[in-house]
Amino acid sequence: AMSPKYKPxxxxxxxRAVRSVEAEVMRRxxxxxxxxxxxxxxxRLLGAPLASRLTGSGLFEMLWPxxxxxxxxxxxLTASTAIARxxxxxxxxxxxxxxxxxxxxxxxxxxxxxxxxxxxxxxxxPELVLFGIGHPKDPILASRFLERWPLAxxxxxxxxxxxxxxxxYAGFKRRAPRWMQNAGLEW
Numbered sequence: 001a002m003s004p005k006y007k008p009x010x011x012x013x014x015x016r017a018v019r020s021v022e023a024e025v026m027r028r029x030x031x032x033x034x035x036x037x038x039x040x041x042x043x044r045l046l047g048a049p050l051a052s053r054l055t056g057s058g059l060f061e062m063l064w065p066x067x068x069x070x071x072x073x074x075x076x077l078t079a080s081t082a083i084a085r086x087x088x089x090x091x092x093x094x095x096x097x098x099x100x101x102x103x104x105x106x107x108x109x110x111x112x113x114x115x116x117x118x119x120x121x122x123x124x125x126p127e128l129v130l131f132g133i134g135h136p137k138d139p140i141l142a143s144r145f146l147e148r149w150p151l152a153x154x155x156x157x158x159x160x161x162x163x164x165x166x167x168x169y170a171g172f173k174r175r176a177p178r179w180m181q182n183a184g185l186e187w
Contacts, residue, residue, distance in 0.1 A: 060165035
């Protein structure tokens with residue numbers, strides 16, 4: 001049941017606040033994937049055509065086996081322990097963090113996730129941190145993680161926000177059929 005104090009516009013304002021954080025994260029990002037076909041189409045209209053799109057799932061399918069083969073120090077934030085277990089079979093040296101469910105607007109909960117990530121980072125010194133909880137949590141967590149990165153740990157790792165890619169790679173969720181992907185559609 002809705003609270004009597006609930007106002008429908010509160011949710012709209014919350015989404016605006018989250019979007020503004022995401023926009024700032026994207027402005028500061030080193031790399032932003034052309035994940036959607038509308039981005040590819042817009043690039044053509046703007047006279048700077050991108051050859052194709054690269055989804056987070058597509059990137060992860062290529063990146064993960066290479067990281068495993070090279071035994072690179074990686075820290076992975078997963079949405080479930082089942083996903084972490086599946087990925088750890090391929091990369092036993094990788095460090096995994098699976099937080100409990102939390103609200104991205106709960107600052108204390110976000111801080112607990114960041115604290116755990118920083119403890120694992122201190123123990124494993126990752127070159128790469130892969131965020132795979134989903135949107136909008138991934139970019140918000142990545143931003144806060146990098147803001148709190150201790151100078152004593154040296155160079156900050158590259159953070160990749162890959163949403164549901166881990167679940168798809170691990171076989172817990174299916175990707176859209178290839179014909180839909182080619183048309184720029186996903187679920």
